Amino acid sequence: MTYGDAGIVERSTPWALGAAVFLLSMASASGSVGVESTLPDPVLVAVAAASAVAAARAGHSLGPLVAVGAVAYAWLVMWPAAVAASYYAGTRLRRRDLWLYTGGAVAVFSFSTLVSHRIGGYRALVVDTPANAILMSGVMIGLPLVAGLWVRARRQVLATMRERSEQLLREQVLRAERARGQERARIAREMHDVVAHRVSLMVLHAGALEVGAPDERTAEAAALIGDTGREALSDLREVLGVLRSRDPVRDPQPTLADLDRLLDQTRALGIVVDRHDEGPARPLSPVVERTAYRVVQEALTNVRKHAADARTDVFVRYRPTGLEVVVRNEPAPGASGDLPGSGWGLVGLRERVELVGGRLEAGPRDEAGFQVVARIPAT
Template sequence: MRFVLLGAGVFAASLLTLHGQGGVPSSLPLPVLVAVAAVAGLTAWHARRSWWPLAAVGAVTYAWLAMWPPLLVASFHAGRTLSRRGLLAYGGGCVAVCGLSALAGGWFGGRREMMTASLGNALLTALAVMGLPLVAGLWARARHEVLEAAKERAERLEREQVMRADQARTQERARIAREMHDVVAHRVSLIVLHAGALEVRTSDEETARAAALIGGIGREALTNLRDVLGVLRSPRREALDADVRPPPTLGDLDRLLDQSRALGITVTRHDEGEPRPVEATVERTAYRVIQEALTNVHKHAGNAGTDVLIRYGTGQLEVEVRNQAPHDPHEDVPGAGWGLVGLRERVELLGGTLRTSPDDAGGFLVSAKLPSRETSPP
């Protein structure tokens, strides 16, 4: 659009210049002048691809008819695009065009001779038509180069900042992975070893079963911990690990409830609504809510009876874990207190809500409502 307007402007300015020029040969009729102006306008429009045709038309028409608009625009483009050697060649061409125009002015005489053949007017016209546009083109190119250099520098600084941030995150992830491996994995490994030793040495069948259960849970915890450490050390492994060992969903819930029952808790499962497949992220979050709630029952309520409810609603999946008051005094297992905080973050990230509250009978309720939509079975 910009070059269309430029072509129209060159055409109009050229036509006005020719029509009002006293030195134009009287043998040229108006249609010829219109055609010459139209050619100048077309070459100005074509300058978006190549400005050399405009320069050629400008040189010919300035030397022949003292028509300056195409040469003015061509001089600006020369300043924008030519190298130092090209500028010297263009300057020499402009001097030659001015000489030819002066000869033509002396030939035609009259006003044309005064404009292009007299030294003062010729220099002033050359400066206005060729010199100033050339300088303006050089200034525009320099400004463009400065802006491009500043943009490139800003982009480079942004890339370096991102790289430094990624490096810092990688180092921090590696540090956390080392700490988890050296502390948590070591402690869990000791638990598994002691449970295995107890299972082998004890003569009591019930104790052996409990030791085997503890050992199995510990080995599962080590596997999960190894997966987390792998993700921390190399985030790109996350997708691969997800394919090899998919995270648990509601299909694994019965195994989780059986583990709690083996530890002496009476867990009852209730399902309401028609079970249907939902998004994997929703199922995983629901599973983690139930897992964390049962862990809190083990820590704080001992062998209190617990009800687990899964309710399939319209566009919503709701899970509830409600435990009764403990039957006998139970010493709390120390914890960091971040379990429910992490659950709330998981649930709210999916657009759901998490509610935790004690009841009047001394029990505790954990309830999560997760928005979900039905998915096609695999």
């Protein structure tokens, strides 16, 4: 059963109960399942209708159903409303109120017995005899009351189980979050101890080389290495902050506006890099621009590692459905590829692009050389 079906059943149950009480009340008044009444039909219909409405509204207020049930049984031996009232009393009343209800029900049955004895006839035979009185009180008060108490106990057990289940789920989520936090803190410590220490040494050595450089070209190269190392340390501190904090205050992330500065850093190493923008430029979401920037950054890093001074072209193409970034380098026969690489740069880059719904292609070109193509949908 779906949630929609459950809602329909929950809304229709009170009216179904009201209809059942009305039909049974009319059957009781006609003598089919009770004592036949000599009152006019309009009176019987009115009492049955009042019983039905009170039963349908018992989920909101139990008092009217108790009152109608007591009057209908004492006056006409019309029992359906009394049965419904006993059931609802078992599901809703507290212990003290439950005892009061039971005492009131016994009083109503006693009064009905006296009335039946005075009226005599078939009604006295049904209600006034001790055996029938005990049987009817047990069927119309005892059984519905026990059924209501059982339903209430079952609901309480289910509610307790549901609460415990939710508590266990919350505890499991907290344990998982704590474990993730501890693992992130461990990774942050490892990165700080290994990567940050080595990059700091590189920056210090670059500064020493800049101060004692024998010529201006060496000093410029050392200054560039120092600046790059300091930027790397800044990025690393940001990453470590993300790992250590659940809600870190992040520095502004790079976008396409920072692309020229990235290209200038590569040109300072002696690599010829040309940028080509195609299509009308338009603002894109920060996620798209940041992803495009990281694609170019990783591709230029691979050029510096594996293609030495190969000429490189960077294409930024604004498409109607998104952005296409192409980084293409010519072959460099003299490249030695001595710089080490983790081997995970393009793998991580592909995952980054696919996370935003894009696609990354990287591989050798037909005309020789290498190219990286990223197609990033606009978001």
